[in-house]
Amino acid sequence: MSFLIAQVASSTPIKLPPIEYSAIAPELIMIVGAVVVLLVSSLVTKHLSKATSVALGSVVAIVSLVDSIYLAFRSGGQNANKAVLAGAVALDKFAIFFFVLFSIVALLTILLGQDLMDLNKGRIPEFVVLVLLSTSGAMLMASALDLIVLFLGLEILSISLYVLVAIESGSDRGRESSIKYFMLGGFSSAVFLYGVALIYGATGTTNIGQIFTFLANNLIKSNGVLLAGMGMLLVGLGFKISAVPFHFWAPDVYQGAPSPVTGYMAATAKAAGFAALLRVFFSGLITNQSDWVPVVGTLAVLTMLVGAILAVVQRDIKRTLAYSSINQAGFILLGLYAASNRGIGASLYFLITYSVVIVGAFATIGAMERLLGKRGLQLDDLRGLAKKSPFLTFSFVALILAQAGAPFTTGFLAKFNVVLAAVSSRHYPVALVAMISAAIAVFFYLRMALLPFRAAGSEDEAQAGLEEGEYGGGTAVLVKEDVKVKTKVDAAAVVIAVAVVITVGLGIWAGPLVSVANRAVLLF
Numbered sequence: 001m002s003f004l005i006a007q008v009a010s011s012t013p014i015k016l017p018p019i020e021y022s023a024i025a026p027e028l029i030m031i032v033g034a035v036v037v038l039l040v041s042s043l044v045t046k047h048l049s050k051a052t053s054v055a056l057g058s059v060v061a062i063v064s065l066v067d068s069i070y071l072a073f074r075s076g077g078q079n080a081n082k083a084v085l086a087g088a089v090a091l092d093k094f095a096i097f098f099f100v101l102f103s104i105v106a107l108l109t110i111l112l113g114q115d116l117m118d119l120n121k122g123r124i125p126e127f128v129v130l131v132l133l134s135t136s137g138a139m140l141m142a143s144a145l146d147l148i149v150l151f152l153g154l155e156i157l158s159i160s161l162y163v164l165v166a167i168e169s170g171s172d173r174g175r176e177s178s179i180k181y182f183m184l185g186g187f188s189s190a191v192f193l194y195g196v197a198l199i200y201g202a203t204g205t206t207n208i209g210q211i212f213t214f215l216a217n218n219l220i221k222s223n224g225v226l227l228a229g230m231g232m233l234l235v236g237l238g239f240k241i242s243a244v245p246f247h248f249w250a251p252d253v254y255q256g257a258p259s260p261v262t263g264y265m266a267a268t269a270k271a272a273g274f275a276a277l278l279r280v281f282f283s284g285l286i287t288n289q290s291d292w293v294p295v296v297g298t299l300a301v302l303t304m305l306v307g308a309i310l311a312v313v314q315r316d317i318k319r320t321l322a323y324s325s326i327n328q329a330g331f332i333l334l335g336l337y338a339a340s341n342r343g344i345g346a347s348l349y350f351l352i353t354y355s356v357v358i359v360g361a362f363a364t365i366g367a368m369e370r371l372l373g374k375r376g377l378q379l380d381d382l383r384g385l386a387k388k389s390p391f392l393t394f395s396f397v398a399l400i401l402a403q404a405g406a407p408f409t410t411g412f413l414a415k416f417n418v419v420l421a422a423v424s425s426r427h428y429p430v431a432l433v434a435m436i437s438a439a440i441a442v443f444f445y446l447r448m449a450l451l452p453f454r455a456a457g458s459e460d461e462a463q464a465g466l467e468e469g470e471y472g473g474g475t476a477v478l479v480k481e482d483v484k485v486k487t488k489v490d491a492a493a494v495v496i497a498v499a500v501v502i503t504v505g506l507g508i509w510a511g512p513l514v515s516v517a518n519r520a521v522l523l524f
Contacts, residue, residue: 017086024089024143025071026064026099030106030136033060034129041125050114050124054491057110057128061135065103072096087207088146090279094348097520098142098275101352105267106135108359108495112260115492116366118168127167131264134160138272142279147196147206147233150276154192154240157272158185161265165257173376177256184239184249192236198229208284215287223291230292233280234299240273241329242322244302251314254322255376259369262318263362266325267355274332274351281336282344289339297337297430304330304437311444317365317377320444321358324403327441328354331418334434338421341521346417349517353410353503354403360499361399367392367492385452393452395496402503404445405438409507413514 021028037056041048071091081092113119113127137156144150162185166178200206202225203214220226235246242250254262281292307327314320332354335347368382369375371389386393402411415438422431506513 017088020084020091022071023082023084023091025067026103027136027139027143029060029064029067030132030139033057033063034132034136036060037125037132038129041129048125050119053124053128054110054114057132058107060132061103061107061110064135065100065107068096068099068103072100083145083209087209088149089140089143090145091143093520094275094279095139095143097348097352097516098271099139101271101355102135102138102142102268105264105271105355105359106131108363108498109260109264111491111495112263112363112366115490116260116363116370117258118170123167123169127164130160130164130167134164134264135268138268138275141272142275144276144279145208147199147208147280150280151189151193151196153272154236154276155189157269158189158240161185161269164261164264165253167261168258171256171258171375173256174258177253181249181253188236188239188246191232195229195232195234195236198225198232202226202229208280211284212287215285223288226288227291230281230285230288231295234277234292234295237273237277237280238299241270241277241332242326243299243329243333244306244326247303247306247326250326251319251322254325255316255318259318259362259366263359266321266358266362270325270329270332271351271355274347278336278344278347282339286339293337293339296333297427300330300333300337301430301433302330303327303333304434305440308437308440311441314444315378315380317379317382317448318362320379320448321361321365324441324444325358327437328403330437331415331434334418334422334427334430337427337430338418338425340421340425341518342424343418343421344521345514345518346414346421348520349514350414350418352513352517353414353506356499356502357399357402357411360395360496360503361403363492363495363499364392364396364399367496368396379448379451382448382451383454391493392496395500396452397449398500398504400445400449402507404442404449407507408504410503410510410513412507413510417514 033056037053037060040056041053072093081090083090109131110128113131114124117127119127134157137153137158137160140153141150141157142153144153162178162182165181166174168174196206199211202220202223203211205211205214239246239249254266257265281289281296285292304327307323307325307330311320311323311327314323328350332347332350335343335345335350337343338346365377368385368389369377371392372381374381382396385396398409402409405411405415415434419431419434422434
């Protein structure tokens with residue numbers, strides 16, 4: 001034993017890389033904040049209200065947002081991009097762009113959790129902790145310069161999402177969706193990790209910058225291992241962005257998860273997947289773009305068409321928006337397919353505008369579920385909504401039309417830019433398919449936008465009368481329920497209003513956001 005100790009003592013000490021904590025501060029803020037919320041809720045459970053848990057989580061998200069904005073101003077120079085932690089993590093405009101985006105989405109989601117989810121006082125801290133941890137994983141994915149670090153971020157994001165889908169204890173559908181998501185997500189993670197191993201076997205490294213250098217300076221005669229690795233990376237990340245044919249989980253999971261979680265998942269998981277996809281392929285594997293660009297183009301075409309066509313035949317609102325999300329992923333893939341700075345900038349603009357729109361849309365659906373007193377809305381449930389709640393109707397219509405790409409919304413310029421990027425790269429057939437899929441999608445978007453203005457049928461009126469009797473047959477009970485609904489949508493109303501203002505306001509005055517997205521293309 002003493003011999004072994006002497007051997008260890010005489011061996012060369014392990015050299016740890018220098019750590020620049022300020023470069024990874026947003027991730028650390030999310031993780032430390034989650035630990036603090038967990039400790040506080042464990043020590044003072046009886047005295048910690050729902051509002052206090054939400055307030056703690058909101059403060060953490062705001063601090064992360066402020067720090068991300070500070071990093072953006074500090075890295076204002078053209079040569080401010082740098083690698084930290086021995087080249088494993090990037091601090092560049094691309095990563096900071098996603099830090100800001102993820103912090104905003106986390107803040108909006110936490111605010112929605114108290115009002116639009118059936119969580120008791122003990123479950124609210126768990127919800128806040130999972131959102132913060134999941135966001136830290138997404139941030140790590142966006143800043144990863146090493147495929148191993150990227151995988152760690154992917155798992156932190158995914159495991160938290162598996163639990164969030166089933167966070168409501170009384171939801172059987174949520175538990176079923178969580179199991180489906182876990183099984184398929186575990187499979188996709190395994191495929192991704194195998195792809196990392198093959199990339200390492202072909203290039204001798206997992207560092208994205210070193211992969212680029214190796215491929216730029218060496219001619220591989222037999223590149224079967226490299227191609228297989230690239231394909232598996234595309235499969236693993238394609239699952240996260242719900243690209244066809246890796247989309248089968250999305251409709252069931254979107255439908256089974258609580259509305260705030262669905263909006264968070266549609267925004268954060270998709271944006272994190274695209275952040276990793278753009279960095280790995282456009283930054284690390286750009287020298288081999290002739291190998292992966294046709295595959296990405298095929299995925300984009302299938303994703304746009306399948307998402308638009310299958311959304312037309314859906315009757316459940318969440319499933320309709322799930323297929324809409326798949327269709328939107330196809331449009332975002334056009335930016336990567338263009339394989340140009342213009343295309344990446346268009347994808348980034350699409351991601352930030354879509355994230356705000358989809359969080360607002362699912363917040364609106366959650367508020368409508370509370371208003372109508374039912375979980376899992378069908379399209380016919382939208383009838384008569386304009387009379388019941390003009391605010392929810394206007395907000396829902398504005399956010400749905402933005403996804404359709406209507407003028408004077410951020411969705412119009414988002415779709416226009418990615419199609420224009422494809423045209424600029426002479427991908428005319430794919431651009432034509434994008435226009436066709438957009439025309440198909442207009443049908444179900446307009447259907448959802450017009451239904452709230454149609455009168456409810458006699459069946460709906462009878463149901464309304466039945467519900468009045470079920471509330472106890474007394475006016476006082478019914479009034480009490482109405483007051484409960486009004487107080488419960490206060491925070492949700494703020495989030496919805498913010499989403500609508502951003503969607504319409506920056507749709508009219510688009511310059512600042514487009515400029516931010518274009519500057520974020522400067523990868524390390």
